[in-house]
Amino acid sequence: MMIQNKRTLASILFILISFVCIAQGGGNIPPPPQPPPPVGLPIDGGIFIGLLVAVFYGGKKLMKK
DSSP states (O other), X not given: OHHHHHHHHHHHHHHXXXXXXXXXXXXXXXXXXXXXXXXXXXXXXXXHHHHHHHHHHHHHHHHHO
């Protein structure tokens, strides 16, 4: 009777583990696509313009002295 109980327990565990494996999505499903980036300028979008303005402003201040 002891071997019969072990076989029954092993069968039940095998079936339960099979359900868990199926529930986890056992295929090669790709992840969902990423959302588009937010609308607007990037943070460093105007850094060259700002640098150019700063150089001209500094040059103008030096010329006034």
